[in-house]
Amino acid sequence: MVERRLNATAASLLGFLHWEPMSGWDLAATAEHVIGDFWSLTRSQVYRELAWMADAGLIERGEQGPRERQPYAITDAGRAAFAEWVRQEPGPETIRFPLLLTLSFGRHLPPDLLAGFIARQREVHARRLTEYEAHAASNEAGRDVFREATLAFGIAYERAVLAWFDSLPAELTR
Amino acid sequence: MVERRLNATAASLLGFLHWEPMSGWDLAATAEHVIGDFWSLTRSQVYRELAWMADAGLIERGEQGPRERQPYAITDAGRAAFAEWVRQEPGPETIRFPLLLTLSFGRHLPPDLLAGFIARQREVHARRLTEYEAHAASNEAGRDVFREATLAFGIAYERAVLAWFDSLPAELTR
DNA sequence: ATAGCGACAATCCACAGTAGAAGGTCGAGG
DNA sequence: CCTCGACCTTCTACTGTGGATTGTCGCTAT
Numbered sequence: 001m002v003e004r005r006l007n008a009t010a011a012s013l014l015g016f017l018h019w020e021p022m023s024g025w026d027l028a029a030t031a032e033h034v035i036g037d038f039w040s041l042t043r044s045q046v047y048r049e050l051a052w053m054a055d056a057g058l059i060e061r062g063e064q065g066p067r068e069r070q071p072y073a074i075t076d077a078g079r080a081a082f083a084e085w086v087r088q089e090p091g092p093e094t095i096r097f098p099l100l101l102t103l104s105f106g107r108h109l110p111p112d113l114l115a116g117f118i119a120r121q122r123e124v125h126a127r128r129l130t131e132y133e134a135h136a137a138s139n140e141a142g143r144d145v146f147r148e149a150t151l152a153f154g155i156a157y158e159r160a161v162l163a164w165f166d167s168l169p170a171e172l173t174r
Numbered sequence: 175m176v177e178r179r180l181n182a183t184a185a186s187l188l189g190f191l192h193w194e195p196m197s198g199w200d201l202a203a204t205a206e207h208v209i210g211d212f213w214s215l216t217r218s219q220v221y222r223e224l225a226w227m228a229d230a231g232l233i234e235r236g237e238q239g240p241r242e243r244q245p246y247a248i249t250d251a252g253r254a255a256f257a258e259w260v261r262q263e264p265g266p267e268t269i270r271f272p273l274l275l276t277l278s279f280g281r282h283l284p285p286d287l288l289a290g291f292i293a294r295q296r297e298v299h300a301r302r303l304t305e306y307e308a309h310a311a312s313n314e315a316g317r318d319v320f321r322e323a324t325l326a327f328g329i330a331y332e333r334a335v336l337a338w339f340d341s342l343p344a345e346l347t348r
Numbered sequence: 349a350t351a352g353c354g355a356c357a358a359t360c361c362a363c364a365g366t367a368g369a370a371g372g373t374c375g376a377g378g
Numbered sequence: 379c380c381t382c383g384a385c386c387t388t389c390t391a392c393t394g395t396g397g398a399t400t401g402t403c404g405c406t407a408t
Contacts, residue, residue: 044394
């Protein structure tokens with residue numbers, strides 16, 4: 001029952017556990033799928049947070065399944081902690097964009113090498129936009145305002161990035 | 175002369191030291207100013223990387239100035255390490271956007287609280303866009319393709335975010 | 349039936365990144 | 379001369395990333 005403030009990643013896991021008891025593996029997969037586009041997390045961290053939350057009484061270990069599978073269920077304390085967390089004012093977003101870093105040191109680089117970096121990254125974003133759009137198209141059944149809003153963000157973001165790629169001066173793209 | 179791969183943050187510091195010898199304080203300020211919009215770093219980390227790089231012979235301590243001020247100069251080994259780093263293929267960007275996280279758990283939140291979060295974040299982005307645009311306008315003297323490209327990214331990004339805010343359904347924004 | 353392969357599942361570790369407290373020094377202005 | 383704010387580094391705890399390691403189960407092809 002250690003007193004420490006819930007962090008966003010742990011809180012998200014609690015959010016998913018409102019749905020049903022899950023193992024760390026399931027939680028990592030769920031998180032990747034549901035919030036992965038704007039909130040990265042790793043398996044390592046999921047297990048670390050689960051261990052801490054179990055210790056703090058926010059979740060409870062269930063019966064072990066096959067393959068060391070250890071499901072966790074949220075407790076009332078966990079629900080309370082989540083409810084408190086979700087009412088916090090969200091902080092500013094952070095972006096870490098290696099390509100821009102390399103680009104800003106572009107004078108140290110042969111132009112065609114840089115152009116290659118740019119072209120390959122553009123491809124990644126083009127592909128991601130396609131995925132998002134397909135997802136949005138097949139979404140009609142869902143009708144989840146919140147999900148739609150975050151998806152819309154992804155699409156707006158990818159479109160902006162692509163437009164930016166296409167607006168770069170020819171000297172950067174060969 | 176420990177063998178460890180140069181990370182992007184340390185490499186950036188080396189990049190700035192090509193310019194002139196600087197202290198950790200200066201480097202942190204420079205980084206914040208030059209790459210801070212797409213590559214976050216903290217003072218703590220700057221000092222940590224400097225200590226390691228000095229150890230590894232990539233930089234050299236100069237004469238101490240007033241107030242513990244400790245300038246560092248890049249060495250030939252440092253220039254070589256930087257040159258090698260900058261030729262690496264840049265990885266994918268990561269975004270961590272707390273607002274989207276909160277939004278995706280929006281069902282657990284009273285609508286007007288969420289609307290407040292959204293409104294305040296929109297303000298932040300509006301202000302940032304204004305700053306970027308002012309910067310871009312006063313930029314004519316510079317004529318630095320690389321700088322212009324990264325600034326253009328910032329502007330494209332902020333405009334897309336604002337457009338997204340404005341496209342949200344009324345039920346989310348009150 | 350069984351061998352083997354791929355998906356499942358947890359753990360561990362080293363490194364990178366964040367946040368803020370703490371401690372101290374100098375210099376300009378009242 | 380004093381004080382306040384800017385300067386400058388160090389330290390610590392926590393959070394986040396990436397990958398290696400270890401092992402198990404279940405399906406499928408022989």
